[in-house]
Amino acid sequence: MTREGQHQSTFEQDINMNLSALQGAGLGLRRSLLDEIETLAEGELDFLEVTPENWIGIGGQYGRQLRRLAERYPLVCHGLSLSVGGPAPLDLKFIRDLKTFLDELNVVCFSEHLSYCSDHGHLYDLMPIPFTEQAVDHVAQRIMQVQDILQRRIAIENVSYYAAPSQQLSEIDFINAVLEKADCDLLLDVNNVYVNSINHHYDAYQFIDALPAARIAYMHVAGHYQESESLIVDTHGAEVVDSVWQLLDFTCQRVGSKPALLERDFNLPPMNELLKEVNLIRHYQTQQRADDVQLKIA
Amino acid sequence: MYSLKLPELTSLQQQQLAFAACIRDPINSPAIHDVAADRMALYRELFYNNILDTLSSAFPVLHQVLEEKHWQQLCQQFFARHHSSTPCLSRLSGEFVDYLQGNQINNPGWLIELAQWEWAELDLFLAADADLSLITGDDVINEIPVLSPLIRLHHFDYPVHRICKDFIPEIPDQQKNSLLAWRKADDSTGFMQVNALSADLLTRLQSNQQHTGQQLLAMMTEAHREFEPAMIMQGGSEILHAFHDANIVLGSRTLFNKDKN
Numbered sequence: 001m002t003r004e005g006q007h008q009s010t011f012e013q014d015i016n017m018n019l020s021a022l023q024g025a026g027l028g029l030r031r032s033l034l035d036e037i038e039t040l041a042e043g044e045l046d047f048l049e050v051t052p053e054n055w056i057g058i059g060g061q062y063g064r065q066l067r068r069l070a071e072r073y074p075l076v077c078h079g080l081s082l083s084v085g086g087p088a089p090l091d092l093k094f095i096r097d098l099k100t101f102l103d104e105l106n107v108v109c110f111s112e113h114l115s116y117c118s119d120h121g122h123l124y125d126l127m128p129i130p131f132t133e134q135a136v137d138h139v140a141q142r143i144m145q146v147q148d149i150l151q152r153r154i155a156i157e158n159v160s161y162y163a164a165p166s167q168q169l170s171e172i173d174f175i176n177a178v179l180e181k182a183d184c185d186l187l188l189d190v191n192n193v194y195v196n197s198i199n200h201h202y203d204a205y206q207f208i209d210a211l212p213a214a215r216i217a218y219m220h221v222a223g224h225y226q227e228s229e230s231l232i233v234d235t236h237g238a239e240v241v242d243s244v245w246q247l248l249d250f251t252c253q254r255v256g257s258k259p260a261l262l263e264r265d266f267n268l269p270p271m272n273e274l275l276k277e278v279n280l281i282r283h284y285q286t287q288q289r290a291d292d293v294q295l296k297i298a
Numbered sequence: 299m300y301s302l303k304l305p306e307l308t309s310l311q312q313q314q315l316a317f318a319a320c321i322r323d324p325i326n327s328p329a330i331h332d333v334a335a336d337r338m339a340l341y342r343e344l345f346y347n348n349i350l351d352t353l354s355s356a357f358p359v360l361h362q363v364l365e366e367k368h369w370q371q372l373c374q375q376f377f378a379r380h381h382s383s384t385p386c387l388s389r390l391s392g393e394f395v396d397y398l399q400g401n402q403i404n405n406p407g408w409l410i411e412l413a414q415w416e417w418a419e420l421d422l423f424l425a426a427d428a429d430l431s432l433i434t435g436d437d438v439i440n441e442i443p444v445l446s447p448l449i450r451l452h453h454f455d456y457p458v459h460r461i462c463k464d465f466i467p468e469i470p471d472q473q474k475n476s477l478l479a480w481r482k483a484d485d486s487t488g489f490m491q492v493n494a495l496s497a498d499l500l501t502r503l504q505s506n507q508q509h510t511g512q513q514l515l516a517m518m519t520e521a522h523r524e525f526e527p528a529m530i531m532q533g534g535s536e537i538l539h540a541f542h543d544a545n546i547v548l549g550s551r552t553l554f555n556k557d558k559n
Contacts, residue, residue, distance in 0.1 A: 053385045053386045053387065054386065054387075054388065056386070057386075057424070057425075057426050058424060058425075058426070059425060059426040059427030059428075060423065060425075060427065060481065060485040061485040063426075063427065080385075080387075081385035081386070081387075082385075085314075086314070087302060087307075087310070087311040087314040087315055088302060091385065094385050116314060118318075119302070119314065119315050119318035119319070119322075119381075120302055120315075120381040121380065121381030121382040121383060122382040122383070122384065122385060122387075122390075123318060123321065123322070123345055123382075124345070124348055124349070124352075124382075124387045124390070125344055125345045125348055127314070127317055127318060127321070127341070128317075129314075130310060130313050130314070132310065134308065134309065134310045135310050138308075138310055162337045162340050162341060163330075163333040163334065163337040163338065163341070165313060165317055165330050165332055165333050166313045166332065167332070231340075233340070233344070
């Protein structure tokens with residue numbers, strides 16, 4: 001067996017072991033939500049998602065609260081600054097710090113964006129990778145490098161984009177080529193599919209159908225801002241709209257009941273409002289399960 | 299940070315750098331031919347507002363006392379020119395302070411000091427917990443006092459802790475303003491102005507490897523001949539105990555074996 005082959009089998013074990021701990025509906029953890037989440041009853045949330053950049057190296061009260069929550073909930077980590085598609089070499093020290101963080105908190109899945117967020121330095125937001133063959137090779141090679149250092153398979157998220165510079169491939173072909181080439185998982189952001197389908201005039205349902213369901217590690221839903229009829233901005237600052245719930249419903253029917261979470265970063269409403277949306281995620285997930293059972297009985 | 303230089307760049311890297319340049323500095327960067335101007339403007343707005351919001355919340359006083367135009371100009375220049383190395387957006391504010399220090403043209407003297415003082419609070423907030431494994435006792439006089447790493451001590455020309463919309467210092471004070479920020483035992487941040495003797499004691503504690511509290515105070519009697527030695531020994535010992543109570547000094551230790559050898 002080659003070295004790569006050995007790594008591969010390690011990753012496979014990791015994902016089977018880890019992802020089985022992940023199910024149901026979760027919430028993105030924000031510092032401002034810590035106190036309220038700590039007081040929630042068991043079962044209100046099934047898991048939490050943490051942005052590692054905001055927590056690596058943090059001590060004090062927040063550090064302790066995070067460690068307590070990590071004892072109670074399965075954690076997934078959603079990175080922001082890896083710049084996995086970026087033009088400069090990967091920040092290896094950061095990736096090693098990340099590995100320590102993931103190991104210490106027993107994080108069940110790490111995801112990053114199919115994007116880049118740096119040039120000579122960090123810009124802290126997502127730029128659109130040119131959809132080209134060259135970029136497929138580049139980003140796939142870097143995902144493999146990250147997986148190698150983290151010693152785990154990672155999930156890559158389809159991002160919202162407002163421009164497609166130097167485009168040679170369609171978005172769906174680009175994503176599928178990267179997933180295939182890097183042999184990584186997918187974090188399916190249902191809201192991003194919807195946002196992009198409006199901004200770039202394609203059919204969101206066909207897009208979901210064309211994704212490899214078996215690679216979906218977990219899913220995101222979020223609210224957005226409709227700037228005009230033909231432009232939606234992915235803000236995570238509002239309620240999830242009906243069209244996105246419908247798309248989630250469809251997605252659950254097509255890909256099965258995958259773990260999913262609500263992302264809410266701005267204009268945070270009271271916790272009970274957030275929990276209503278988390279429960280709506282559960283509703284679509286369980287509706288799917290009920291359909292499954294009926295199919296099996298039939 | 300890694301430097302990307304022509305002509306070794308791939309066409310992908312060139313495309314990416316050109317796109318990022320339009321976000322950082324839209325006026326001085328060539329437009330991307332296949333990106334609509336309004337979409338590029340949206341990217342610029344999203345990215346710049348993210349940086350502006352981050353800096354405005356990290357430096358609330360600086361933001362408040364500067365003319366909005368001046369504040370935005372500082373943030374815009376910083377975003378256009380600075381290559382940030384930290385993956386953590388909150389820590390970008392520390393790089394902003396470094397940037398201001400290197401680019402002081404036309405800024406009033408108090409500006410950088412105020413920025414340093416406001417950053418101290420966030421810096422302490424983001425810091426990892428202190429390593430308490432070294433501490434073996436609490437005799438800060440007869441053993442070696444261990445200073446908390448979670449303190450930030452500044453000696454400012456301007457009384458930046460008093461700056462607000464209604465008070466902007468015109469000229470530097472005649473004496474330094476020694477300001478201390480630290481993480482308290484309950485994890486909140488403490489702030490205080492310290493006198494010259496306390497400031498000297500803190501500075502000595504920062505570099506102290508092997509002297510007991512008593513030895514440090516004895517050295518201070520040599521350096522401050524203007525005071526009675528007994529007063530420094532007595533007052534300094536009270537300050538050391540007060541620092542210990544406040545979690546500025548975490549405790550004491552004895553000499554390491556390696557120090558003895």
